Amino acid sequence: MAESPSPPVPPPSSPVPPVDEKRASFENEALVHLDVLYRVALRLTGNPSDADDLVQETMLKAYRAWDQYEKGTNAKAWLLTILRHAFINEYRRKVRHPETVDLDAIEPFAVFAEVQDEDPQGAFFDRIVDDEVLRAIDQLPEAFRETLVLSDVEGMSYQEIAQILEVPIGTVKSRLFRARQMLQGKLYNYAVEMGYIKGTPE
Amino acid sequence: MNCRECVEHLYEFLDRELTPEVEREIREHLEECPPCGEQFDFEELYLKFLRARCRTQGAPAELKRRVLRELFGE
Numbered sequence A: 001m002a003e004s005p006s007p008p009v010p011p012p013s014s015p016v017p018p019v020d021e022k023r024a025s026f027e028n029e030a031l032v033h034l035d036v037l038y039r040v041a042l043r044l045t046g047n048p049s050d051a052d053d054l055v056q057e058t059m060l061k062a063y064r065a066w067d068q069y070e071k072g073t074n075a076k077a078w079l080l081t082i083l084r085h086a087f088i089n090e091y092r093r094k095v096r097h098p099e100t101v102d103l104d105a106i107e108p109f110a111v112f113a114e115v116q117d118e119d120p121q122g123a124f125f126d127r128i129v130d131d132e133v134l135r136a137i138d139q140l141p142e143a144f145r146e147t148l149v150l151s152d153v154e155g156m157s158y159q160e161i162a163q164i165l166e167v168p169i170g171t172v173k174s175r176l177f178r179a180r181q182m183l184q185g186k187l188y189n190y191a192v193e194m195g196y197i198k199g200t201p202e
Numbered sequence B: 001m002n003c004r005e006c007v008e009h010l011y012e013f014l015d016r017e018l019t020p021e022v023e024r025e026i027r028e029h030l031e032e033c034p035p036c037g038e039q040f041d042f043e044e045l046y047l048k049f050l051r052a053r054c055r056t057q058g059a060p061a062e063l064k065r066r067v068l069r070e071l072f073g074e
Helices: A018-029 A031-045 A048-064 A075-095 A111-115 A123-127 A130-138 A142-153 A158-165 A169-193 B003-008 B010-014 B020-032 B034-054 B061-072
Strands: none
Touching: A018 A031, A018 B061, A031 A048, A031 A075, A031 A130, A031 A142, A031 B061, A048 A075, A048 B061, A075 A142, A075 A158, A111 A169, A111 B034, A123 A169, A123 B034, A130 A142, A130 A169, A130 B034, A142 A158, A142 A169, A142 B034, A158 A169, A169 B010, A169 B034, B003 B010, B003 B020, B003 B034, B010 B034, B020 B034
């Protein structure tokens, strides 16, 4: 059978220029994660204006590099990696002071041991409003904060978090454990101060 | 599995990050050990609370428009 000498011509009724294809796939796979990027950016930068700029820059970089992204893989993790690099390179120095916290020296505070008689179901948590929780997250050391946000705010797996943060899975586990305990301690202290629970602050 | 080992895997268990074998060992321990069971229940409620409190916020509409404008000139 003779082969056609020239490539098939697309039907004239549905011309699809490459730029529209790129745009369509970017909209379907990347722009749908705008809310995720914004929430993570907000927790990293600590303010809405810098979060806006960081997300905008992330989307621009992602669109320029879109040909390098293997379609149908993990766009969310890919975008968050770009966002994190942009944050480290351009925003961290500006918006947050470099941290001098020795993460290993932070002792976990066993909240459950404190509340197991008075409130073993953790009902006091329900009285704490969204803003207070976010404020407490913002007080965590950066390495804890970004791990906790990717896990608890965005529901990413340990493997995905390890990939985005470029650390071993064991590091993700230990940071997440201590971040959650530290946050729990802060929320508990707040609940005691507000009189939601009797307890004894740390 | 003893209590200490069980609690060490606390969050991995709640995050469904363990192998089926370790997960089964923990379930067995929790059935036999009410104090560990209570602690796991408490931590599970805490994680649910965190998720419920933190996932509500989305990107502002103006940011969406700004990104579209920048990318596609709209």
